[in-house]
Each structure stands twice: as structure tokens, then as C-alpha cells.
Amino acid sequence: MSKYITGSPEETIALAVRAGSRLRKGDVIAYKGGLGAGKTTFTRGLAIGAGLDDDVSSPTFALVNEYHGKLDIYHFDMYRIESADDLETTGFFDYPMEDSVFVIEWSENIQKVLPEGTIYIDIKRIDDDTREITIEGDERFADLGN
Numbered sequence: 347m348s349k350y351i352t353g354s355p356e357e358t359i360a361l362a363v364r365a366g367s368r369l370r371k372g373d374v375i376a377y378k379g380g381l382g383a384g385k386t387t388f389t390r391g392l393a394i395g396a397g398l399d400d401d402v403s404s405p406t407f408a409l410v411n412e413y414h415g416k417l418d419i420y421h422f423d424m425y426r427i428e429s430a431d432d433l434e435t436t437g438f439f440d441y442p443m444e445d446s447v448f449v450i451e452w453s454e455n456i457q458k459v460l461p462e463g464t465i466y467i468d469i470k471r472i473d474d475d476t477r478e479i480t481i482e483g484d485e486r487f488a489d490l491g492n
Contacts, residue, residue, distance in 0.1 A: 348488045348489075353476050366396045375450065376453030378467070409426075420446055422451065424451065424455040433459065465484045
């Protein structure tokens with residue numbers, strides 16, 4: 347487990363860019379963190395680090411946003427998912443998990459279906475700009491620096 351403190355959205359993005367450069371096909375990123383914690387901001391950095399555009403937005407209403415490039419990212423919002431039936435209706439199981447990266451907001455709502463090897467990122471809002479970001483589940487993300 348690695349813990350990082352960022353003092354601005356720009357620092358959060360910079361940390362996520364470093365993490366995104368280490369992503370590979372089959373990775374599942376499961377976020378924990380409340381409303382406004384910075385999950386979408388972190389995802390923007392992951393996309394940049396993976397060589398994609400920074401045109402990342404919250405999938406709150408779409409349930410999933412897709413970002414395609416050398417490494418495809420599927421960005422899910424599971425806030426409204428309360429059951430296995432709800433999850434099925436999102437098409438979650440139809441996306442190519444092994445050939446892409448899944449980034450999942452509100453992952454605690456689908457904890458039972460997350461695969462072994464899931465990378466957990468917990469983002470805690472300390473104040474308007476400061477975040478405590480904990481990454482666990484894979485040593486690739488142990489030395490991202492601040």
C-alpha cells in the first residue's frame with residue numbers, strides 16, 4: 347500500500363499521469379471516495395499517462411465513458427447500481443476487460459464481482475485542494491513519488 351498527498355488538482359493529475367503510464371491491459375482500477383473527492387480528476391491523469399486525450403468527464407449519467415487509443419479505458423460509474431440485475435443492465439460484462447483498462451467509480455457497490463488483482467485507489471478529501479490518495483493491490487504503483 348502506498349499513500350500520497352496532493353495539494354491541488356494539478357498535483358492529483360500529475361500523480362495519476364505517473365500511475366497511468368504503468369497501466370496495462372486487464373487492469374481494473376476500483377475507486378473509493380465520496381462525492382467531490384477527485385475520482386474523475388484522477389481518471390483524467392490516468393488517461394493522459396496511458397497516452398490518451400485528457401477529455402475525460404464523469405460517467406454519472408452515461409454509466410460508462412469510453413476512451414480509445416493504444417490502451418482503451420472504460421470509465422464506469424456504479425453509484426446507482428444496487429444489485430446484480432442492475433449491473434447486468436449496464437452492459438458491464440459485455441466490455442472487453444482483458445483487452446482494456448476498467449476504471450470504476452463507486453466500486454464498493456460491485457465489490458463482489460471485482461476480479462482478483464483489482465487495484466484499489468482510495469481518495470480522501472482533506473480540504474478544497476488537498477487529497478490523501480492510497481493505492482493498493484499492485485507494486486507497480488508503490489513509487490510514484492509526490
